[in-house]
Amino acid sequence: MKLDKVGIWSEIKLDIIREYANAYTKIMKKKAWCKGYVYIDAFAGAGINVSRKTGEFIPGSPLNALEIENLFTEYHYIDIDREKTEALRTLVGGHPNIQVYEGDCNEILIKNIFPSLAYRSRKRALCILDPYGLHLNWETILSATRLETVEIFLNFPLMDINRNVLHQDLLSADPDQIERMNIFCGTEEWKRVLYVRQMGLFGVDSQIKIGDNVKLGKWFKEERLERAAGFKFVSDPVLMRNSKGGPLYFLFFASHNETGKKIVTDIFNKYRKYL
Numbered sequence: 001m002k003l004d005k006v007g008i009w010s011e012i013k014l015d016i017i018r019e020y021a022n023a024y025t026k027i028m029k030k031k032a033w034c035k036g037y038v039y040i041d042a043f044a045g046a047g048i049n050v051s052r053k054t055g056e057f058i059p060g061s062p063l064n065a066l067e068i069e070n071l072f073t074e075y076h077y078i079d080i081d082r083e084k085t086e087a088l089r090t091l092v093g094g095h096p097n098i099q100v101y102e103g104d105c106n107e108i109l110i111k112n113i114f115p116s117l118a119y120r121s122r123k124r125a126l127c128i129l130d131p132y133g134l135h136l137n138w139e140t141i142l143s144a145t146r147l148e149t150v151e152i153f154l155n156f157p158l159m160d161i162n163r164n165v166l167h168q169d170l171l172s173a174d175p176d177q178i179e180r181m182n183i184f185c186g187t188e189e190w191k192r193v194l195y196v197r198q199m200g201l202f203g204v205d206s207q208i209k210i211g212d213n214v215k216l217g218k219w220f221k222e223e224r225l226e227r228a229a230g231f232k233f234v235s236d237p238v239l240m241r242n243s244k245g246g247p248l249y250f251l252f253f254a255s256h257n258e259t260g261k262k263i264v265t266d267i268f269n270k271y272r273k274y275l
């Protein structure tokens with residue numbers, strides 16, 4: 001299997017997640033009421049990647065979450081690609097409390113994992129949603145927030161969005177790509193935020209882009225994660241860029257817990273200067 005080659009931005013993402021996971025499990029371990037603290041990696045990958053910079057093998061997010069002082073009480077790893085889940089099983093097989101699932105995380109989270117995290121379960125979970133592109137359904141985010149036990153790191157995939165959806169004239173974008181964006185955002189409102197209609201001689205003949213990534217990120221934070229999904233605490237995201245400065249994705253954190261937001265905001269601020 002060909003391993004994913006990752007840039008420095010992915011290494012920073014993993015450092016951020018590991019730092020928070022470390023703080024999270026230390027805090028949760030001390031809560032007598034807590035019956036378990038769970039790590040969910042919904043777009044897990046193969047477990048190991050190759051650094052573009054050095055060519056070295058580097059741990060992917062599933063192994064990264066095992067490199068902490070106090071382990072989570074359960075680990076759930078999902079990937080849609082069979083080769084990746086097989087590689088992952090080889091890497092973590094035999095490790096107690098780890099389950100690897102092959103399939104679409106939008107189904108597996110809702111059917112197999114979230115039902116065990118109801119509020120009365122007295123469990124808490126950190127869920128990493130790290131797709132390459134628009135592969136996450138808004139319904140999945142809603143199912144997570146409704147539990148009030150799950151906090152998320154979310155990769156908001158700007159590169160896929162900018163390349164395939166946000167054409168200068170929206171009418172030139174493929175309707176299937178526009179539908180992927182609607183499913184990810186759970187609404188078509190982004191069109192109103194980013195575009196104006198321009199009337200030609202024969203009625204509407206173009207929708208011209210006037211909004212940028214910053215406007216889109218602010219809208220997604222305030223109108224979707226906070227207002228529509230009801231996450232009470234959402235950090236200002238970090239913008240991950242490639243080595244040429246091109247925007248790749250926003251990394252969001254959303255939670256129902258104020259301490260979680262405070263810790264992540266400090267971690268994000270520490271890393272902003274490298275991005």
Ligand SMILES: C[S@@+](CC[C@H](N)C(=O)[O-])C[C@H]1O[C@@H](n2cnc3c(N)ncnc32)[C@H](O)[C@@H]1O
Pocket residue numbers: 010042043044045046047049059060061062078079080081084103104105106130131132135
């Ligand atoms: C950005 S990579 C994950 C990288 C990994 N989180 C890391 O940091 O090492 C995205 C992964 O999502 C998987 N994927 C794509 N669509 C998926 C879906 N609907 N459900 C689960 N996995 C999916 C891909 O096979 C790929 O391995």
